[in-house]
Amino acid sequence: MFILKLIAYLPLWSLYLIADFLFFVSYYVVGYRKKVVLSNLYNSFPDKSEKEIKKIARGFYRSLADFAMELLKANRMSPQQIKERVVFTNTEILSPFKGKTIMYLASHQFNWEWMSLSAALDFAKNLDFIYQPLTNKSFDRYMIELRSRFGAKPISTQHAAREVIKGSKEGRGFAIVGDQIPQRGLRKYWTTFLNQETSFFMGAESLAKLVKCPVFYFACTKVKRGYYKVEVIPIGVPPYKKEDHSILDNYVDAVEKIIQENPSEWLWSHKRWKYTKKEVENHS
Numbered sequence: 286m287f288i289l290k291l292i293a294y295l296p297l298w299s300l301y302l303i304a305d306f307l308f309f310v311s312y313y314v315v316g317y318r319k320k321v322v323l324s325n326l327y328n329s330f331p332d333k334s335e336k337e338i339k340k341i342a343r344g345f346y347r348s349l350a351d352f353a354m355e356l357l358k359a360n361r362m363s364p365q366q367i368k369e370r371v372v373f374t375n376t377e378i379l380s381p382f383k384g385k386t387i388m389y390l391a392s393h394q395f396n397w398e399w400m401s402l403s404a405a406l407d408f409a410k411n412l413d414f415i416y417q418p419l420t421n422k423s424f425d426r427y428m429i430e431l432r433s434r435f436g437a438k439p440i441s442t443q444h445a446a447r448e449v450i451k452g453s454k455e456g457r458g459f460a461i462v463g464d465q466i467p468q469r470g471l472r473k474y475w476t477t478f479l480n481q482e483t484s485f486f487m488g489a490e491s492l493a494k495l496v497k498c499p500v501f502y503f504a505c506t507k508v509k510r511g512y513y514k515v516e517v518i519p520i521g522v523p524p525y526k527k528e529d530h531s532i533l534d535n536y537v538d539a540v541e542k543i544i545q546e547n548p549s550e551w552l553w554s555h556k557r558w559k560y561t562k563k564e565v566e567n568h569s
Contacts, residue, residue: 344549
């Protein structure tokens with residue numbers, strides 16, 4: 286981790302030169318998770334040609350390399366630098382809920398890490414982030430330290446319900462990146478996402494219903510290299526019905542929309558579709 290922190294002292298322009306090299310190696314030489322990326326893209330965009338798919342893939346690998354360098358640089362960026370590079374366009378939509386508990390949902394749309402830092406600085410002063418602990422303990426500590434730089438509080442998924450109930454009494458904000466694949470044994474919500482049968486975590490929706498708070502989605506879009514804008518999109522407002530899944534439905538729609546508009550900017554290298562609903566039911 287010392288090496289990573291040392292690299293963060295380099296100016297961003299030089300880190301982007303490293304990113305250009307990483308892109309070339311990961312895409313043309315090593316082919317990092319290339320089968321996964323291409324499979325995800327072909328299945329998600331069945332109407333696109335091979336040429337279009339490969340163009341999206343190249344764009345993704347460029348963005349992934351940039352993200353790696355931006356993630357390192359985040360450790361040394363000043364609050365002003367973060368706020369200049371990640372601009373929230375419509376935070377006034379949150380004004381009616383000032384001082385109240387809010388659930389913020391995000392997706393793996395680049396650059397979600399800079400976005401969360403900017404949110405903590407710009408308007409979400411009492412922001413907690415709910416995260417899944419990483420297997421690599423050193424990197425887990427590194428990421429917690431990074432995400433906590435500007436006062437955001439880390440909450441492990443194991444303690445999420447307890448901490449959200451406690452924090453809701455103080456009018457805190459809770460941020461969750463909700464587009465990961467749930468483990469087979471966990472309760473999940475099935476729907477169609479990017480032309481595929483897809484499962485989603487139900488935790489964010491359950492927590493929002495538990496504390497009766499509004500839910501918003503952070504739609505992050507790259508403006509140009511190293512600069513992003515974020516639109517705050519309403520996902521749900523209480524009261525909620527017990528069996529209503531509009532929060533998840535609206536979240537899935539919002540994530541799919543931004544992916545369709547910016548297909549190279551989503552994390553295609555993770556194995557999002559490891560199993561089908563039928564496979565899960567057959568093993569239950």
